[in-house]
Amino acid sequence: MRACFRGAISMAAGLMLLPLVAMAETNASHGESMPLHSEPAAYTEASRDLLASLTLPSLNRPSYASRTSDLIYLDNGVVLEGGDLETIDGYTSGFRLTAGFSPVNLPQLDLGAEFTYRESDEVPTRYSDQALLVNTTTLGGSLVAGVRMGQLGFYAKSGFAEWEGDPVTQSEPLYMATTGTARIQGFGARLQHNRLVSRLEFEEIDAPSMAHLNLITASLHFAF
Known part of the structure; x- marks a missing residue:
C-alpha cells in the first residue's frame, strides 16, 4: 500500500515538473539562461509601497x-x-x-x-x-x-x-x-x-x- 502511494506521488511530481523541464530545454536551445530566483529588491520595494499606503492621510481617523x-x-x-x-x-x-x-x-x-x-x-x-x-x-x-x-x-x-x-x-x-x-x-x-x-x-x-x-x-x- 505504501509503495503504491509513493509511486503515485512520484508520478504526480513528474507530471508537474515536465513543463518546467521543457521550458528550460527551449531556453537552452536558444542560448538563454533562466534565473532560478527572483531579485530580492522587488520584494523590498513592494514592502515600502505597502507601508507608505498605510500611512496616507486619508487613512487617519x-x-x-x-x-x-x-x-x-x-x-x-x-x-x-x-x-x-x-x-x-x-x-x-x-x-x-x-x-x-x-x-x-x-x-x-x-x-x-x-x-x-x-x-x-x-x-x-x-x-x-x-x-x-x-x-x-x-x-x-x-x-x-x-x-x-x-x-x-x-x-x-x-x-x-x-x-x-x-x-x-x-x-x-x-x-x-x-x-x-x-x-x-x-x-x-x-x-x-x-x-x-x-x-x-x-x-x-x-x-x-x-x-x-x-x-x-x-x-x-x-x-x-
Whole structure:
C-alpha cells in the first residue's frame, strides 16, 4: 500500500515538473539562461509601497471620530463612522452614523454629515406646570467640520432635530403628543499622545423638552 502511494506521488511530481523541464530545454536551445530566483529588491520595494499606503492621510481617523467607533474607508475617499448612543442615566439609547471626507488639497480638514436616532423612555419633564413622564423619539441631522493639527484635533457640528414625545400617563387631559423642531449645536476636541487618547465633546439640542439629550462627554483611552 505504501509503495503504491509513493509511486503515485512520484508520478504526480513528474507530471508537474515536465513543463518546467521543457521550458528550460527551449531556453537552452536558444542560448538563454533562466534565473532560478527572483531579485530580492522587488520584494523590498513592494514592502515600502505597502507601508507608505498605510500611512496616507486619508487613512487617519477623522477629528470627530471617537476611539471606540467603527470606521469604514471607501475607495472614493468617503469615511463612514457608526456607533451606538447610550446615556449613563439609562433613559436614552440609539445610534449615530457619519459620512465624511478630507479634501485632497487639504488632507488635515475633515468635512461630514451626521445622522442620529435616539429613543428615550419615561423621561421626567413638565408641561403646563404639570409633571409628566414622556417617551421621546428624536431624528437629527448635522453638518460636521473639523481640523487635525498634529496630535490635536478640533471639530464643530450644527444642524436640526425633529422630535416627538408621548406622555406615559394616559389620562384624558394629558393624552397628547408634543412635537417640534430644534437646533443642534456642539463642539469637541481630541488629543492623542502615543497610545493615550483623550476626547471631550459638548452637544446641545435647543428645546426645553429635549434637555435630557444635552450631553457633555469625556473619555480617556489607553491602548495596551
